[in-house]
Amino acid sequence: MPASAHHQRVLIYAASGARLEALKEALVGIGMRGLRAEASIEGSLQEARPDGAIVDASVSPASALALCRELLKATSNDLPILLILAAGDTCTLSHARSLGVREFAEHPSTPEVLALRFQGLLRAETAIELPETDRRTADAGGRDGLTGLSNRPSFLEGMDAVIARARAAGHMAALLYLDIDRFKAVNDALGHAAGDVLLQHVARILEDQVRATDLVHAGGSVMLSDASRLGGDEFTVLLSKVSQPEHAGDVARRILLAMRDPIFADGYQLAATASIGIAIFPQDGHDPETLLRCADLAMYAAKAEGRGRYRFYRPSMGALHHRRLEVEQHLRGALERNELAVHYQPRVDLGADEICAVEALVRWHSPALGEVQPREFIPIAEESGLIVSIGDWVLETACHQLHRWREEGLEALRLSVNISSRQFASCDVLRTVTDILRRTRVEPHALELEVTERLMLGADEGTALALRDLRGIGVTIALDDFGTGYSSLSSITRYPLDVLKIDRSIAAEVEADPAAESIVSAIVTLARSLGLGVVAEGVDAPGQAHVLMRLGCEELQGFLVTPALDADALAAFCRDWRGIAECTGPDATSDIG
Ligand code: C2E
Ligand code: MG
Ligand code: MG
DSSP: OOOOGGGOEEEEEOSSHHHHHHHHHHHHHTTOEEEEOOSOHHHHHHHHOOSEEEEEOSSOHHHHHHHHHHHHHHTTTOOOEEEEEETTOHHHHHHHHHHTOOEEEEESOOHHHHHHHHHHHHHHHHHTOOOHHHHHHHHHHTBOTTTOSBOHHHHHHHHHHHHHHHHHHTOEEEEEEEEETTHHHHHHHHOHHHHHHHHHHHHHHHHHHHHHHHHHTTTTTEEEEEEEEEETTEEEEEEEEESSHHHHHHHHHHHHHHTTSOEEETTEEEOOOEEEEEEEETTTOSSHHHHHHHHHHHHHHHHHTTSSOEEEOOHHHHHHHHHHHHHHHHHTTTTTTTOEEEEEEEEEETTTTEEEEEEEEEEEEETTTEEEOHHHHHHHHHHHTTHHHHHHHHHHHHHHHHHHHHHTTOTTOEEEEEOOHHHHHHSOHHHHHHHHHHHHTOOGGGEEEEEEHHHHHTOOHHHHHHHHHHHHTTOEEEEEEETSSOOOHHHHHHSOOSEEEEOHHHHHHTTTOHHHHHHHHHHHHHHHHHTOEEEEOOOOSHHHHHHHHHTTOOEEOSTTTOOOBOHHHHHHHHHTOOOTHHHHOTTSGGGOO
C-alpha cells in the first residue's frame, strides 16, 4: 500500500453529490484525496489505485454491499473500507462483516468525523503490517501477521474447499464463529498492547483445540480443522467433517472452558470470555457467505443471552433478527407520525382506599405492524437510543395530562413515569425533568420516576447524583420490578429511593407459592426499616390482593383494579371509584394490616 499520507487516495461511494463533495473537502483537510467510485469497479481500481474506500450504505444498502464485495474481491480483501450505515441497521452490518468490512460509522456523522475515522482505519491497518520480508512470507502462507492463524482470504479459500469436499462425500461440516466479549472495552481501557496479547492468547487456545480435535477424532467423527482470524477480535474454526452437529458444540465448549484461565497481558490480569455461533453445512447453508452469516447471527444470539456461551444457528434467529429490524425501522419516526399514545394505570392507596396515583404506560399502534407491546419495543428503543426522545415525549405528555386532571378536580392525583437507564446516560435528566415540569406547571412532588434495578446496578456516580438532585427538587423515586433476580440490597441502601414496586411475577405467585409470600414479607420489612413505601403491581386476582394486604403492602396496582386506560376513561374511572372492595370482594378490607 502506498504510504505517504499526502498522496493517500480514497474511493468514495456517496448517497448524493452533496455528500460526496462534503467528504472530499473533509479528506483534503487531513491531506487525503477523495475520488468518486465509478460504476465499473475495474476502472475505479485501475485508475485510482486507492488506499481505501468510504462506502455509504445508509440509503441503498444492497448496492453498497455489492460494491464492497467487488472491491474486496478485486483486491484479495486488501482494501480497508469504512462503511456508513443507517443507525441500527444491524442486518447490513452483519452482512458487511461477513464480506470482510471491518470499520463502520453511523449515519449521520459529519464529514470531518468520517474522514478522521477513515484515517484511523488506515493507521490501524498499517500498524499491524509486518516488515516487508515477513509480510511477503505472511502473505504467501495466508497467515495473519499478529496471531499466525490463517487470514481471511485463506480462510475463505479453505472454506470453499471444505464445502466442496463435504458435498462430494456427503458429510457435514461446521463453522464456529468466535467473538471476544467486550473486546473493545479491553482495548480502550488497557491499550492496544494488552489487546494484542489477548488476541494472541485466544489464537493459541484455538490452535490447541484444533489440534486436540484432530487427534481425538482422527477415527472419523471430526477431522482436518483449521482456525483463522478474520480481523479485529473475530475468529473462526472450521471443522471439515463432523458426524453430528453436537461434536461442533463439544469443540465450542472446550474453547470456552480454556478461556476461563486468567491471562496476563501487559501487566494486567484479564478474565476474558467469548461468544460462539455455530453453523452447519449443509443444513444451514451451502456457501461460505451464508454459513458465515448464520454463524454470525448465532454468535449474536449467544451474546444476547448473556455472553460467554455458544449457540447453534436456528432459522428463528433470522426471523427474530428480522422482526427486530422491522420493529426498529417502524419505530423510527413513530413519534413524528403520531403513532404513540400514553395510557394510565391507577394505583390504589389501601389505607385511604383511594386512587392516589397513575402510572404512565406508552402504547404504540403501528399502521404496518398493528399493536406492538412495550415489552417488545421498549428494549429495542433502548438499544437504538430512540428511547430518549420517546421517554421525553411520554414524560411531557403525561405531565400535561396530570395538570389538566388536577384542574378538573382530581387534585390529589400523582403521576409515575418509567425512565430508562439510557435517558440517564445520554442526557441531563435533571434539566429535562425540570424543564418539562415548568412547561406543564406540575409541582415536582406530584411526580414519581420509576427506575429499574438494572439502572442501579450499573449506576455510576453520575446516576447517583442525578437521582439525588431529582429528589432534591421534590420528585420521588420508585424502584420498579423489584425482586426479580437483579436484587442487590446494597443498591437499595446506596441510592436515594422512596418506593419499592414489587414485580408482578411475585404478585402472580403469592397465592400459590409460600416462597413468594416470604419474599413479599421480607420486602415489606426491609422497606419499613428503610422508610420506603411498598407497592404491589400486576395484581390480577382477588386472592392475590388478600395475601398482599395481609402482608402489609400499602398500595396496589393491577388488572384487578383495571388495565391502563386512556386519559378520558381514567378520569371517569377515578370519579366512579367506590373502593377496593368492589374489586376484591366484600371481605378484603378487613385484611388490611
Ligand atoms: P412496568 O413499568 O413494570 O409496567 C407494568 C406493566 O405490567 C404494564 O405492562 C402493565 O400493563 C402490566 N400490568 C399491570 N397490571 C397487570 C396485571 O394485573 N397482570 C399482568 N399480567 N400485567 C399487568 P406494559 O404497559 O405492557 O409495559 C411493560 C413494560 O414496558 C413496563 O413495565 C415498562 O418497563 C416498559 N414501559 C412501558 N411504558 C414505558 C415508558 O413510557 N418508558 C419506559 N422507559 N418504559 C416503559
Ligand atoms: Mg413501571
Ligand atoms: Mg414493573
